[in-house]
Amino acid sequence: MKTVVIIGGSKGIGAAISNSLLETHKIINVSRSQPELMHQNLTHYACDVLADELPEIEKVDSLIYCPGSINLKPFERLKIEDFKNDFDINFIGAVKAIQKYIPKLKEADKASILMFSTVASKLGMPFHTSVASVKSAIEGLVISLAAEYAPKIRINAIAPTVTDTTLASKLLRNDRQKEQMIERHPLKKYLSPEEVAEMASFLISEKSASMSGQIFEMDCGITTFKN
Template identity: 65%
Template sequence: MKNIVIIGGSKGIGNAILLQQLENNLVVNISRNAPEITHPNLTHFSLNVLEDVLPEIENVDTLIYCPGSINLKPIASLSIDDFKNDFEINVIGAVKAIQKYLPVLRKGTDPSIVLFSTVAAKLGMPFHASIATAKAGVEGLVKSLGAELASVVRINAIAPTITETTLAAGILRNDRMKENMVERHPMKGYLKPEEVASMANFLISEHAKSISGQVFEMDYGIVTFKI
């Protein structure tokens, strides 16, 4: 039974990971809102990761940082604060969590970290300047820490395409937009949170013990294929 800390596990992909892990592991969730579930294996701390002091946790084998943003605007409409806010949510929050829990992670069993990027960090997409810049920072963090912690803690990232979550509700707000999104992807689909959670589950498992410093695109072919 692992001790898993999920930051941002009340909604979306983080919640899907939480639900898949609860039966077999001890899960600590840290987010502003509590998950809509109670379970003997679940402990929740309500706080703002960027502003509040993170709780002391005695045992941590896995850290998963899920908070993100979808801030899509033309470059002329993006303020400096937009860039700062996206960078803080996606990068600074992850750094804060890693620095807090790295001492206990080092003592964990097969310790690992999972962060989240986006396909927009590799595929040039209009109106993604702020979020793509922030997520590129996440990917750089994964590569650097993968090397720095190579003999101690594994760290990887998942870069999903659009995923059906509340965060993406504005992009998938009606059937026509959903159909258009399906057609944009060569494999004719887009992600469900459970699909991404399954990749996270693999990356924190013993089956991935040889993998670190990698960014895994879950893209339904939109980055990989030109058809």
């Protein structure tokens, strides 16, 4: 049974990924909050990825970094601290986790790393300056590390559009906002965390053995179709 370390697997997309893999993988969740689900294949470490030392883990086949932020403000209202905080959560935390577990990943057979970007890195949208910038840094990290660790470790990212999680709750506060979000997307929908979890499961599996250094857009058509 392969071991998947999920940073931030107690809520949102991370929890959906954990739930989708639990029956077939050993899941090690590293997050500040306890997962709601209990399972014999799930181990939880209470840890703030930015402030604490990450736990020692004996075996790591896949690493998934889920923490993120949606800090939407006009550029002139963003403080330098906003950019720093978003960069820490999205990028520095990912780098810290990868540097911690890369020795174990190098020991594994057919290892993989999965990170998260955003459609805002490709589609210019008002008030997305900070999140688009830091997620663009993630995309650079993915491509560079994938080249550096090929063929031993595959590294990819998913760039989702709005997903129905607590993190995006301000964008989906009521029925009117939800309907407007649906209408903005050419496929007339936004994402569920379970959909993203299905893609994540695929990208750490041997079914995607030929894919590395890629950013997979789950965009419901918003970045490529004219609506």
